[in-house]
Amino acid sequence: MEENKRKIDGAVRINKYLSQAGICSRRQADTYVEQGKVLIDGEVAVSGDKVMPGQEVTFCGKPVKIQENLIFLAFHKPRGIVCTSSKKEKDNIIDYLNYPQRIYPVGRLDKDSQGLILLTNDGEAANQIMKARNYHEKEYEVTVNKRITKEFLDGMRKPVPLDEIGAVTRKCKVTKEGPYQFRIILTQGLNRQIRRMCEYFGYRVTKLKRVRVMNIKLGDLKEGSYRELKGRELHQLREELDRESIR
Known part of the structure; x- marks a missing residue:
């Protein structure tokens, strides 16, 4: 196309x-x-x-050589799969997909988490998506080990110090979905960020699922399956990346 x-x-x-x-x-x-x-x-x-x-x-x-035919995949990563192209990792995402052309994951989703991860052969686009300064939204559904309180939600929305990695989180959007579930939208991708944020307030994540990256949604994509991005979905993604590349 x-x-x-x-x-x-x-x-x-x-x-x-x-x-x-x-x-x-x-x-x-x-x-x-x-x-x-x-x-x-x-x-x-x-x-x-x-x-x-x-x-x-x-x-x-x-x-x-620059690849002329661009590939963008949305993949529903299962728990236990590692977002690396390194063959040294036996559970690496590339071997799991076994895609016929060379691709690599855009960013990461930790081994214990599941949900949406993008893969591409377009290095420039991958770099644009991963740049923290671009404030790209990533949305997650999270389940924790004890009842969610108003204090917990208020705290998660504010900057949270993560001393073990020497960072402070940005303000983020958090909404309660159930007694033990909440939805969070981040604009940065610190290592195990949501898990560390929850631990700061005395909570432990029992399930973490990413459901959106920018305009790309996981939807009803089955766990372990992937689909090619195309049509309006791909067009919107590339438009946003093109705008950023000329800023």
Whole structure:
């Protein structure tokens, strides 16, 4: 489909090229260029170089190409699956999906949690989605081990200090769904953030399910299944990412 084609007709800065190819972030690409690990048509690239159509790019001696056919998947991750592409992890998400083309997870969802995780071969889009400064919303349904109180909800909505990782959470939206259930919308992705926030107030998470990332919803997607993003859903996602890329 046309919406899943990447326009690669013009010149692309070398750091953006490596990012779109899924090698690394733009910032890391700049470092690799400075280290002399990137060549354009056999010549060592320098910061600011542009890649023209037809030119050959290599990274650490291996050819690098931008994928023209873009892949975006929404996957309902089961508990026990690890959001990594590392083959060293026997329960890694890539082996579990066994998708026929090279893709990787966008961000993470901890091993004990389930729900929506996006996967793509578009490194630039993945970096945009994961950038904390973009305040992208991620929505979760959470069950805890004891009755939810007003004090707990009020506390969760405010910045919470997470001393063990040296961070403070942003204000977030929290609504009670039942005696032991609540819904929370975050705009950052700190390590085990919701679990740590609950622990701060003396609660323990017994079930955590992510149901939305930006405009992409889990819906009725069955656990362990995936679907391709397309149509209006994909168009809205790419529109938002395109707006951010030119800010």
